[in-house]
Amino acid sequence: xxxxxxxxxxxxxxxxxxxxxxxxxxxxxxxxxxxxxxxxxxxxxxxxxxxxxxxxxxxxxxxxxxxxxxxxxxxxxxxxxxxxxxxxxxxxxxxxxxxxxxxxxxxxxxxxxxxxxxxxxxxxxxxxxxxxxxxxxxxxxxxxxxxxxxxxxxxxxxxxxxxxxxxxxxxxxxxxxxxxxxxxxxxxxxxxxxxxxxxxxxxxxxxxxxxxxxxxxxxxxxxxxxxxxxxxxxxxxxxxxxxxxxxxxxxxxxxxxxxxxxxxxxxxxxxxxxxxxxxxxxxxxxxxxxxxxxxxxxxxxxxxxxxxxxxxxxxxxxxxxxxxxxxxxxxxxxxxxxxxxxxxxxxxxxxxxxxxxxxxxxxxxxxxxxxxxxxxxxxxxxxxxxxxxxxxxxxxxxxxxxxxxxxxxxxxxxxxxxxxxxxxxxxxxxxxxxxxxxxxxxxxxxxxxxxxxxxxxxxxxxxxxxxxxxxxxxxxxx
Numbered sequence: 001x002x003x004x005x006x007x008x009x010x011x012x013x014x015x016x017x018x019x020x021x022x023x024x025x026x027x028x029x030x031x032x033x034x035x036x037x038x039x040x041x042x043x044x045x046x047x048x049x050x051x052x053x054x055x056x057x058x059x060x061x062x063x064x065x066x067x068x069x070x071x072x073x074x075x076x077x078x079x080x081x082x083x084x085x086x087x088x089x090x091x092x093x094x095x096x097x098x099x100x101x102x103x104x105x106x107x108x109x110x111x112x113x114x115x116x117x118x119x120x121x122x123x124x125x126x127x128x129x130x131x132x133x134x135x136x137x138x139x140x141x142x143x144x145x146x147x148x149x150x151x152x153x154x155x156x157x158x159x160x161x162x163x164x165x166x167x168x169x170x171x172x173x174x175x176x177x178x179x180x181x182x183x184x185x186x187x188x189x190x191x192x193x194x195x196x197x198x199x200x201x202x203x204x205x206x207x208x209x210x211x212x213x214x215x216x217x218x219x220x221x222x223x224x225x226x227x228x229x230x231x232x233x234x235x236x237x238x239x240x241x242x243x244x245x246x247x248x249x250x251x252x253x254x255x256x257x258x259x260x261x262x263x264x265x266x267x268x269x270x271x272x273x274x275x276x277x278x279x280x281x282x283x284x285x286x287x288x289x290x291x292x293x294x295x296x297x298x299x300x301x302x303x304x305x306x307x308x309x310x311x312x313x314x315x316x317x318x319x320x321x322x323x324x325x326x327x328x329x330x331x332x333x334x335x336x337x338x339x340x341x342x343x344x345x346x347x348x349x350x351x352x353x354x355x356x357x358x359x360x361x362x363x364x365x366x367x368x369x370x371x372x373x374x375x376x377x378x379x380x381x382x383x384x385x386x387x388x389x390x391x392x393x394x395x396x397x398x399x400x401x402x403x404x405x406x407x408x409x410x411x412x413x414x415x416x417x418x419x420x421x422x423x424x425x426x427x428x429x430x431x432x433x434x435x436x437x438x439x440x441x442x443x444x445x446x447x448x449x450x451x452x453x454x455x456x457x458x459x460x461x462x463x464x465x466x467x468x469x470x471x472x473x474x475x476x477x478x
Contacts, residue, residue, distance in 0.1 A: 004045055012047050014455075016055035024064055024075055031077035035065065038124075057122050058454055063112030063426075067123040070132050076111060098434050099210040105428055116422075116457050117430035118448045119258070120317060121403065125376060125450065129369050130320045130360055138355035150351035152343050154180030154327070158354050161361040162327055166311075169290070170302040173329050177306060179338055180349050183326040184288040187312035188212055190328065191249075191284050192219050194341045200248040203241055205233065207406075207435035207444070209258055209286065212251060225437040226250075228257060230397050232268030235275075242279040249282045255297050256289035259435050259446040260406040261399020266298040273300065276308055282334075283309045288326075291318035292402045294374050306331045310338075315357060317403075318373060319366070325349070325357045376450075377403055383453040391458050392465035393445070405447040406432075413468045415443060427460055 002019040004012055023029045035041070038056065042049045056073055059065045066076050106118040142148040153159070159175035166173045181187045196202065198220030204213065206225035216223055224241050227234040233252065241247065252272070254264045264272075276283050285300045290313060301311035306329060314326030328338055342348070360366060384405060385395060393407040409415050415431045422429045432444030451457070 004047070012045075013051045013054040013058075016041075016045070016047075016052060017058050020055065020059060021062075021064055029075050031075050033075045035073040035075070037072055053124055057124050057450070060122060060124065061114045061451055061454055062456070063110070067127060070127060099214055102428070102430055102434070103211060112426045114427045114451060114454055114456055116427050116448060116451050116454075117446050118428065118451060119403075120321065120448075121373075121450050125373065126318075126320060129318075130323065130356065134359040134363065135356055138352065138359045141359070142351060142355045146352070148351040148355070150180075150348045150354050152348045153339055154178065154349065155351075155354045155358060158358040158361070159327075161358065165361075165366075166301070166329065169296060169299055171299055171311070171329070172305060173301065173311075177329050177332065177335060179328045179330070179335055179342065180354060181312070181314075181326045181328055181342070182324045182346070182349060183316045184286065184312060184314040185211065185215075186346075187314075187326055187328050188215055188251075188284075188286075190338050190341050190345070191310060191312075192216060192221075193345065194337045195282060195334075196221055196248060201245045203238070203245075203247045203250040203281070204437050205252060205257070206437055207259055207432065207442075208251070208437065209253065210435050213437045223437045228260065228262070230260075230262045232262075232264030233272060235268065235271050238272065239275055242275055242281070246279065247281045249284060250276065251284045251286065252300070253286040253289070254299055255287055255293050256399065256402035256404075258289060259404050259430075259432075259444075260397075261402045261404045262397070263293070263297045263400070266303075269298055269300055269303055273304055273308075285309055285311045287311060287313040288317060289402055291315075291370055292374060292377055294378070294401055301329060310334060318370060319357075319360070323353050323357055325353050374401070377401070380449040380453050381405065384447060384449040387453060387455070387458040388447060388461065391461035393447075393461065403449055405449055405452065407445050407447055409443045409445060410465060410468055411443070413443070413465065415445060418464060419445070421464070422460065425460060427457060 004015050008015065020029070036044065038049050038052045042052045056065065060067055063076060065073050067073055105113070106115055106120060139145055156175060158180065159178040162178050163173055163175045181190065192215060196219050199222065201222045201224055202216055203224050203226050205228040207228060213223060224245050224247065226238050226241060254269060256263055272283070283300055287299060299311070300309045311329040312326065316324060316326065328335070330338060378401065385398065388405065388407055389395065392410055395405060395407055398405060409418065419429045419431045430446045432442030432446070433439050435446065436442060
């Protein structure tokens, strides 16, 4: 197909990317053409598969090619004018709350948009996690094939395997305390419907998971933000809020907090539990990003034995967004309420999804997949940090792991205008204020390390941030 110049200072992955891009532009590879598999191209060019993965990831991010999962990579088909027809249901940025719009942008994956602040990993990083054989075995081993039904609490054997995962992080939880869900957002929805009433006060992290804020407000909930620090919640602010507001619940992410990447210390979590017992509020512990953590950290579910704690996690981000599988763990009295709510809202989760997940966990390949994923993420964190720092982004307190970097923009730069300009240039960035329940001004931007290593983002930010620095120098001299 093409050859590489191994004496060139240009990285091999960049050479592959550029030559494939040229073939598409010359229509030597017309729309709909299937590319070689990653392994085939790596073998032909005598390079590592990681080199080809990086080139393909960049072409997917640029909208040049599409990943069709196990079917492979294809050149993206274009209309005559080079544009894709808009969806009738597409939201405008000001039409809905910003978090909803951002989530749609990230999942629509529009042609040519670099998802630099996305909350998900590139499809190429996950497409081998659930092999086609697992789907085949799932159907073969299900109780009635495609006519199988799923118990509302979830398949018993699947819950047994999930319990083993939880015991691996020090949480003594058994299968009877687990309820399957469609993912983390579904778990939040069940908690809201089950335990919160209009007028209740709920404590949330600031910054925190932006999509949850809107969900809570839908229930007429009063939100009280508590400052999130590198070691956990600001304990003085938490205690003051407990005394003043007598909250019904606290939502907290203890491991690899979104958007900062911080993990709470054991001492901080012990104090949070003591305050919960003293003031009588429930804790909803979000561990959706825990799969990306290399070193084990303390969880509230482990410290409390689920006494007053509802724990939830998901396989969507680390394993498969197509399966849409997650779970809740809670004490029996709370779990019964949650299961009744699940039955009322969706009856049950799909048997096919649960049987597929069961096959993946039963095969014992999850740990190997997560190990590979964590190595990729750490390499991407290093590359992204170097590139973004060179462009002028600051990282005062970076997290140790995970897919997010919480970068600070220089003083004097209007982050809102930067985000708008970036989107006009087909780069999706999320401003820090979006992660605040009060939408207060913030100089941070959340970066997804998988996409933020792309040179296109570094070049864009370097140009914009240097322009701001030049203006500041002129004012300083005036």
